[in-house]
Amino acid sequence: MILLVSCSLCKNKAIVSLNYAGVSLCGSCFTKNFEKRVSKANKEFKLLWRKDRIAVAISGGKDSAAMLFVLNKLTEKIGEIELIPVLIDEGIKGYRNNALEEAKKLCKKLGFSLKIYSFKKYFGMSLDEMIKKRNSLNSDFCEKGACSICGVFRKWLLNKAAQELEANKLAVGHNLDDVAQTVLMNLFRNEPSRFHRFGVLSGSEEKELFVRRIKPLFFCPERECAIYSILQGLPFYLGECPYSSEAYRGEVKNFLNYLEKKSPGVKFNVVHSFLSLKKELEYCESKKQKTGCSSIPVCSVCGQYSSSKVCKACEYLGELSN
Ligand code: SF4
Numbered sequence: 001m002i003l004l005v006s007c008s009l010c011k012n013k014a015i016v017s018l019n020y021a022g023v024s025l026c027g028s029c030f031t032k033n034f035e036k037r038v039s040k041a042n043k044e045f046k047l048l049w050r051k052d053r054i055a056v057a058i059s060g061g062k063d064s065a066a067m068l069f070v071l072n073k074l075t076e077k078i079g080e081i082e083l084i085p086v087l088i089d090e091g092i093k094g095y096r097n098n099a100l101e102e103a104k105k106l107c108k109k110l111g112f113s114l115k116i117y118s119f120k121k122y123f124g125m126s127l128d129e130m131i132k133k134r135n136s137l138n139s140d141f142c143e144k145g146a147c148s149i150c151g152v153f154r155k156w157l158l159n160k161a162a163q164e165l166e167a168n169k170l171a172v173g174h175n176l177d178d179v180a181q182t183v184l185m186n187l188f189r190n191e192p193s194r195f196h197r198f199g200v201l202s203g204s205e206e207k208e209l210f211v212r213r214i215k216p217l218f219f220c221p222e223r224e225c226a227i228y229s230i231l232q233g234l235p236f237y238l239g240e241c242p243y244s245s246e247a248y249r250g251e252v253k254n255f256l257n258y259l260e261k262k263s264p265g266v267k268f269n270v271v272h273s274f275l276s277l278k279k280e281l282e283y284c285e286s287k288k289q290k291t292g293c294s295s296i297p298v299c300s301v302c303g304q305y306s307s308s309k310v311c312k313a314c315e316y317l318g319e320l321s322n
């Protein structure tokens with residue numbers, strides 16, 4: 001859509017309207033606004049520190065392209081921070097292989113070398129093979145959605161990759177839309193306990209367990225990540241994962257988009273409400289710790305961080321090897 005209005009900040013021709021803020025911006029003001037938002041999140045949540053070695057999860061899509069670009073810019077200003085782009089190859093034919101090519105182009109353009117970690121190598125099966133296996137099982141496991149399976153192994157492998165690369169942090173490209181969806185999904189599924197493990201900055205300081213995760217795009221709407229990537233001329237893959245139709249997330253996404261259209265700012269409201277709730281939860285948690293009621297949970301099979309005795313990745317691998 002071509003806008004016939006001027007930029008609210010400099011009076012150049014606007015290219016984008018941000019309805020939730022009631023402003024229209026030109027390319028240059030939009031870019032500054034986007035980068036300022038990431039920089040503000042960094043300052044407020046103290047995401048980036050000198051001497052950090054950060055594994056940056058790249059998918060070949062627009063969000064992680066925007067994240068790598070903006071992090072590269074920001075860390076150059078701060079100095080003494082190393083970024084290592086990492087791609088998890090789940091083994092999804094016709095999708096991840098195409099996205100991988102764009103990720104390679106992106107890294108080449110920005111002067112990084114890309115580290116690739118595959119499901120096949122670490123779990124003995126690609127996601128395509130896992131889904132085939134799932135479909136042949138007679139247990140409850142055949143009810144598991146592809147994204148639940150993918151998500152568990154992906155999270156485990158990203159953590160493993162960060163550990164192997166001796167990174168002290170892992171940056172993931174979750175944007176504001178993803179965050180708002182996750183918050184609602186946890187509420188709809190009655191899983192509020194997941195809130196305390198989720199945030200702009202999460203994870204343990206002891207890297208043997210769960211490498212600290214940072215989400216620099218926490219306050220950047222998905223649409224703006226795409227516009228930012230396009231404005232910077234970044235390569236990214238637009239295709240959709242063939243399993244995405246299995247995802248409950250898609251329904252929540254449509255619901256939120258519908259509400260956002262009717263009342264601009266809804267997504268920001270969900271995210272800010274979540275952060276306020278989280279503060280309360282953390283207060284309760286710290287009180288619990290003071291009374292000695294908490295311990296650091298570890299998977300008894302693989303030794304990785306886990307909220308239960310056996311982590312989900314080990315539980316799923318057990319099911320899949322039946
Ligand atoms: Fe994995 Fe689902 Fe994303 Fe596809 S859509 S990459 S299956 S989480």
Ligand code: ZN
Pocket residue numbers: 007008009010011012025026027028029030
């Ligand atoms: Zn402007």
Ligand code: ZN
Pocket residue numbers: 299300301302303304306310311312313314315
């Ligand atoms: Zn495990």
